[in-house]
Amino acid sequence: MTQPGFSPATGDALARWLDQMRALDGASEHTIAAYRTDVAGFLGFLHAHHGESLGLARLGALGQSDMRAWMAYERGRGLSARSLARALSSVKSFIRWLSDREGFDATHVLSARAPKYSRKLPRPLAVDAAKAVIEQVELQAMEPWVAARDAAVVTLLYGCGLRISEALGLTGAAHPLPEVLRIRGKGDKERLVPVLPAARAAVAEYVRLCPWPVEAQAPLFRGVRGGALNPRQIEKAMELARNALGLPATATPHALRHSFATHLLAAGGDLRAIQELLGHASLATTQVYTAVDTARLMQVYQAAHPRA
Incomplete structure (x- = not known):
């Protein structure tokens, strides 16, 4: 070298x-x-x-x-x-x-010191906006099976906190989705992720409508020609949905994962449990969501108590 x-x-x-x-x-x-x-x-x-x-x-x-x-x-x-x-x-x-x-x-x-910088906070969606995105994605595609596919993927991103690569990396062997899914994430590390009934139902509906057979070694989510689904297709679906709903450009597929973590924390979720669910190697990576939650609380406070 x-x-x-x-x-x-x-x-x-x-x-x-x-x-x-x-x-x-x-x-x-x-x-x-x-x-x-x-x-x-x-x-x-x-x-x-x-x-x-x-x-x-x-x-x-x-x-x-x-x-x-x-x-x-x-x-x-x-x-x-x-x-x-x-x-x-x-x-x-x-x-x-x-x-x-x-x-x-x-x-x-x-001993060299790194320069200080302000860490960018994740931009999660509000709970109602995340639900609206899933509903909107399901309405967009002309082909019913494609609409069901896109809805199933974004439901996994928000409902399970998966990275888009993890969702699209699922094979037919994962169907029907179990109550707890074994995910192989970054660094080839495995973690167990609970699967909500809504996510299991969304994937089951996609499989029911999909014209391609479910094969254990083949991708679970297929493109229109039967190959592995390109993540760009989900990004495009999110673009259409956020434009239709008037959401900001930060409403991306990865923002659904951020939303999963932020909403869990707001509901009283344990930070270390959320770390495990997200597959973060360091707790410091997960702790950024506490800053997001605090920032949101301050926005609510300032709206309720405007300065004179």
């Missing part, structure tokens, strides 16, 4: 680290590509900054000035604080892994 600015040993180390992230940590190919881009960009900067190819020994001697220079360069070329924080996390992970194997002190790299 030798690249400009990489010594062969450094390129090999990066390749081995990525292989470990893929094999042991279960990182997706999308995540692996992001790690590769982040670390390669960092190494490329160091090469230009020092005017020499970087070997493993040189990486072991990086100081705070190197980290500050890299971060200043990235901000100078317009990288957002959020993206830089992600890139720094990738770099730290790689250098930590490398230092464990090469036996050098990585304190200067690992």
Whole structure:
């Protein structure tokens, strides 16, 4: 994996680290590509900054000035604080892994502070809006089985908190849907998700109308030609529904998953239980929904108690 600015040993180390992230940590190919881009960009900067190819020994001697220079360069070329924080996390992970194997002190790299940024809050739909979306989606398609299919998918997104990739990854073996569904999500991690009667009924109606046979190894949700349903079709269905209902552009398929989590929390759901249902690796990822709930409470309060 030798690249400009990489010594062969450094390129090999990066390749081995990525292989470990893929094999042991279960990182997706999308995540692996992001790690590769982040670390390669960092190494490329160091090469230009020092005017020499970087070997493993040189990486072991990086100081705070190197980290500050890299971060200043990235901000100078317009990288957002959020993206830089992600890139720094990738770099730290790689250098930590490398230092464990090469036996050098990585304190200067690992102590670099990420820039502060305001985390974007998810944009969930109100309960009545989420229900209206499902009803609207069912009315849109000309073919009854397509309408039932689209309604079944969005019902799973909202009723079970599934990612669209997880819903469309179901095979015929999942039918009829059980009361508890085993989902394989990000990082190839499994979780158990309760399935509401409404979701089971929606999928059963789709299967009843679908012109394609249910086969255990074939996709449960089919496109009009019988192949796997493209997620773009569900995105288009959501676009039509939100336009018809006057909802904002943030009313996307993923917003239904956000809505599932936010509405559960508002109803008194336990944060750790919601974490398990969503398949979040970290509780911190789930805790963002507490901020959403608080923000909504403040909106209600301000509407009820307007300032003079």
